[in-house]
Amino acid sequence: MRKAFEIIDHTADVGIVAYGANLEELFSNAALALFSLIIEPESIEEKLHRDLKVSSEDRDSLLVNWLNELIYVFDAEHILFRRFDIKTLSENMLQATCYGESFDPMKHKIKIGVKAATYHMLTLEKNTGGYKARVIFDI
Amino acid sequence: MTRWQGQLIKVDDYRWKIPENYKAGMRVPGLIYASNEMLESICEEQTPEQVANVAFLPGIVGYSLAMPDIHWGYGFPIGGVAAMDIKDGVVSPGGVGYDINCGVRLLRTNLSEAEVRPKIGQLINELFHNIPSGLGSEGKIKIDQKEMARLMVEGARWAVKRGFGYQEDLDVTEEGGCLSGAEPDKVSDKAVKRGMPQAGTLGSGNHFLEIQVVKEIFDSYIASIMGITEIGQILVLVHTGSRGFGHQVCTDHLRVMEEAVSKYGIKLPDRQLACAPIESKEGRDYLAAMACAANYAWANRQCIAHWARESFSKVFGKTPEQLGMKQVYDVAHNIAKIEEHTVDGRKFKVCVHRKGATRAFPPEHKDVPQRYQKIGQPVLVPGDMGRCSFIAVGTDRAMAESFGSTCHGAGRVLSRGAAKRSVRGRDVVQELESKGITVRAESIPSLAEEASQAYKDVTEIIEVVHKAGISKKVAMAIPMGVIKG
Numbered sequence: 001m002r003k004a005f006e007i008i009d010h011t012a013d014v015g016i017v018a019y020g021a022n023l024e025e026l027f028s029n030a031a032l033a034l035f036s037l038i039i040e041p042e043s044i045e046e047k048l049h050r051d052l053k054v055s056s057e058d059r060d061s062l063l064v065n066w067l068n069e070l071i072y073v074f075d076a077e078h079i080l081f082r083r084f085d086i087k088t089l090s091e092n093m094l095q096a097t098c099y100g101e102s103f104d105p106m107k108h109k110i111k112i113g114v115k116a117a118t119y120h121m122l123t124l125e126k127n128t129g130g131y132k133a134r135v136i137f138d139i
Numbered sequence: 140m141t142r143w144q145g146q147l148i149k150v151d152d153y154r155w156k157i158p159e160n161y162k163a164g165m166r167v168p169g170l171i172y173a174s175n176e177m178l179e180s181i182c183e184e185q186t187p188e189q190v191a192n193v194a195f196l197p198g199i200v201g202y203s204l205a206m207p208d209i210h211w212g213y214g215f216p217i218g219g220v221a222a223m224d225i226k227d228g229v230v231s232p233g234g235v236g237y238d239i240n241c242g243v244r245l246l247r248t249n250l251s252e253a254e255v256r257p258k259i260g261q262l263i264n265e266l267f268h269n270i271p272s273g274l275g276s277e278g279k280i281k282i283d284q285k286e287m288a289r290l291m292v293e294g295a296r297w298a299v300k301r302g303f304g305y306q307e308d309l310d311v312t313e314e315g316g317c318l319s320g321a322e323p324d325k326v327s328d329k330a331v332k333r334g335m336p337q338a339g340t341l342g343s344g345n346h347f348l349e350i351q352v353v354k355e356i357f358d359s360y361i362a363s364i365m366g367i368t369e370i371g372q373i374l375v376l377v378h379t380g381s382r383g384f385g386h387q388v389c390t391d392h393l394r395v396m397e398e399a400v401s402k403y404g405i406k407l408p409d410r411q412l413a414c415a416p417i418e419s420k421e422g423r424d425y426l427a428a429m430a431c432a433a434n435y436a437w438a439n440r441q442c443i444a445h446w447a448r449e450s451f452s453k454v455f456g457k458t459p460e461q462l463g464m465k466q467v468y469d470v471a472h473n474i475a476k477i478e479e480h481t482v483d484g485r486k487f488k489v490c491v492h493r494k495g496a497t498r499a500f501p502p503e504h505k506d507v508p509q510r511y512q513k514i515g516q517p518v519l520v521p522g523d524m525g526r527c528s529f530i531a532v533g534t535d536r537a538m539a540e541s542f543g544s545t546c547h548g549a550g551r552v553l554s555r556g557a558a559k560r561s562v563r564g565r566d567v568v569q570e571l572e573s574k575g576i577t578v579r580a581e582s583i584p585s586l587a588e589e590a591s592q593a594y595k596d597v598t599e600i601i602e603v604v605h606k607a608g609i610s611k612k613v614a615m616a617i618p619m620g621v622i623k624g
């Protein structure tokens with residue numbers, strides 16, 4: 001099986017490269033990559049779920065907005081997710097159910113605080129095996 | 140990362156020009172302040188290309204500038220300065236950065252190294268206990284939406300009104316700690332929700348509070364006006380910004396700007412440079428929201444400085460007044476401001492973007508506090524936690540050629556990942572201890588990201604801006620105690 005994502009270095013920040021056989025898988029893997037920057041995803045249990053809806057101008061910014069929505073939910077409501085069920089995905093709209101739990105400082109060890117997904121060096125492309133995207137985060 | 144192969148023309152030992160014809164679409168040339176040696180590392184990444192890209196932005200006047208601590212950012216380089224004519228220019232959230240009004244505040248004290256050294260462990264623990272820090276840290280200030288709206292409009296004044304510090308702190312804070320034009324209704328509910336619990340927190344990453352010892356004074360007259368008179372004198376430096384609040388404001392408005400770029404037909408070489416005309420609804424809304432975040436950051440540093448004074452007071456059994464804990468200055472280094480500047484003999488009202496750059500206004504400028512009219516605006520340049528920090532002042536030359544701007548700090552050379560691979564957090568603590576620096580951090584592993592090796596040497600940076608004449612160095616201090624998130 002091919003890997004779901006990779007972590008890449010950027011001088012002041014950090015980034016991810018996510019893969020997916022289709023766009024749904026790509027968006028799901030990108031979200032998983034985001035949470036793997038913040039924490040060991042294995043330490044997150046599926047205790048609650050949250051329905052999220054994100055819209056945008058185009059598909060590239062949909063990816064950025066989707067990741068920013070997850071960062072927001074974590075920073076404002078302290079919810080960590082580990083599984084993402086993408087229900088609908090179009091050029092400019094995404095609906096997903098996200099599974100995870102509330103942040104527990106006794107149990108969860110935060111690695112880095114991710115503050116925003118940026119457009120910097122953003123790529124989202126289709127190749128022979130499926131889709132590949134790169135996102136740089138501000139931390 | 141591939142090495143930058145573009146064209147640089149040497150102007151003098153500290154100035155390098157990227158000609159306007161380097162790339163079709165540049166409206167002005169680029170100008171990088173750097174020494175010959177520094178240029179090597181600057182060109183290792185595509186940073187000069189980013190300086191050239193910024194020169195594409197509509198309404199840019201003079202030069203697309205880069206300070207010697209420049210490093211690769213998203214869209215705009217960090218260490219970049221760009222001024223846009225308010226009549227036909229644009230404002231770009233990327234030219235400010237995510238951490239709106241990230242900045243530095245310096246307090247002086249009457250204490251000496253000999254008095255503080257025996258109590259440094261106790262003092263650092265007290266500060267660490269008293270000042271909320273770390274990822275997702277929540278403040279001890281509980282504010283509701285109404286109070287948050289006041290904070291966004293009043294900035295540091297809000298904090299002083301509630302007993303955090305003194306009126307005279309405001310006199311020595313850029314903009315008096317309150318940027319005008321803040322409109323809370325231009326800020327999203329999301330930003331407010333992220334911001335409320337984080338007010339009055341240091342945060343994580345490269346943010347810190349340091350207890351420093353003055354090691355060198357280069358200009359004793361100027362230093363004395365700032366209350367810095369002795370080698371061995373203790374100073375307190377706070378570096379933090381607008382936390383998740385500023386990030387959300389930036390994220391929200393970048394989205395709006397994305398649409399504005401196509402609406403106004405602006406051609407950009409990099410999507411992260413998204414912008415809108417200053418006079419458009421999108422541009423005005425961003426500036427109004429950005430002012431809210433800038434004010435939030437000033438309130439934040441005001442509260443943290445207050446708790447630092449409280450901690451010193453408790454450990455030394457004296458009031459902050461008895462300890463002489465007066466504020467020297469507070470500067471923003473991620474901000475956009477409407478200012479008046481002269482370019483080629485013509486006066487312009489411009490929107491100056493400073494992203495990882497500090498305002499450096501000269502003596503007798505109307506925006507310099509009364510106390511500093513003779514010496515110029517204090518400039519605070521923190522280095523990494525293992526080396527030193529500098530205090531400088533603004534100059535006429537900065538006003539004439541860099542829109543009254545100078546460097547902001549050391550600038551990274553290693554990514555956080557590379558720093559972590561080359562050194563362990565525990566080793567960083569030991570190395571600092573061996574230099575007589577006590578450190579307390581929420582996360583020891585993440586200290587590795589902030590190790591000296593990850594940064595340029597701030598001494599080289601300050602030499603360049605000093606010799607180039609865009610600021611004048613006044614004093615140097617080294618850390619004795621550090622708290623980090």
